[in-house]
Amino acid sequence: MTGLVEPLLARLPAEFTATDSDRIRRAYEFAARCHAGRLRKSGEPYITHPVAVAEIAVDAGLDSATVCAALLHDVIEDTWCDAVRLRAEFGDEITTMVQDLTELGHAHDQAAVVIADERVLALRVLDRLHNMRTIQYLDQEKQRLKSQDTVNVTAPLAGRLGLPAIADELESIAHDCLIPPPGDAGVSYQALAFGALLLPAAVRASYLDEWLGELDVLPGRRARTRFVLGLTLGVPALALVLRRPTWGTLTSRLLTVLRWILRTDLRTWTPLTVLLGWMIVEAARDSLGDAAVIAITVPPVLHAGLTRLRKMLGLDDGDPSRGRSDSSV
Structure with a gap:
């Protein structure tokens, strides 16, 4: 050689x-x-x-x-x-x-x-x-x-x-x-291949290979059609399970995002101000008095709740940087 x-x-x-x-x-x-x-x-x-x-x-x-x-x-x-x-x-x-x-x-x-x-x-x-x-x-x-x-x-x-x-x-x-084979088997293959795209890339090929193996041994078009239909309907739920983070990971991410939002008044109050404005406008359609009550009473309640939440998360409400943009998490 x-x-x-x-x-x-x-x-x-x-x-x-x-x-x-x-x-x-x-x-x-x-x-x-x-x-x-x-x-x-x-x-x-x-x-x-x-x-x-x-x-x-x-x-x-x-x-x-x-x-x-x-x-x-x-x-x-x-x-x-x-x-x-x-x-x-x-x-x-x-x-x-x-x-x-x-x-x-x-x-x-x-x-x-x-x-x-x-x-x-x-x-x-x-x-x-x-x-x-x-x-x-x-x-x-x-x-x-x-x-x-x-x-x-x-x-x-x-x-x-x-x-x-x-x-x-x-x-x-x-x-x-x-490329799928011609005819009914080809349509079934395309349906399964399309469904597999919803799964994480790391497991996509193994799941598709398993599905195709099961499809090949089914007798007749009706059995294959039922199999493909049932599998197609179940793939979204399977994809959610395979992609879902653990509860601890999800909680940690939510707390990280919440701390980032609460770290500055700009990020905290911008969405709350929009929400408060919408509440006042909706209330004013029926009663100007109700709108005034909301405008007077809700902001202090929100402020007190935010202050408590910041303390619970270890964010000092007296932080002198509050109000400035802060890109760190």
């Missing part, structure tokens, strides 16, 4: 040094030894995948360390090589990228993983791009799941990383895989 590395080296830009080229060749040779005997779903030697990812990295203008990490990106997860051996061979920079990429791949909610090096995120995108280019070797269920995740997560990430051409290709391949 030594012939695989020569086309890769031929793609390297002129600014790559001889040292860069030698390190990339060494990374290829090491990865080829690690993956020896392994095959992809297509039947090709596994090493063809990291080489393809490295070629995409070169074409995307990434640096030599990232190209090496692309060649080595699966060795810790899938072979006998561990981080200690990889670090001894290629140093901290490349090993850390491979470790972070492995952690990112294992994360259930990738959006929650903090990655300091954007090159790792770029590698995640490039890895997915080659997998999408060869997605035809996966079964239909896995194609749907991976394509939905690509549309929801990977393609937008590529756009944020400044890789618009890759984002477009990812979306194009994924949408081709997600």
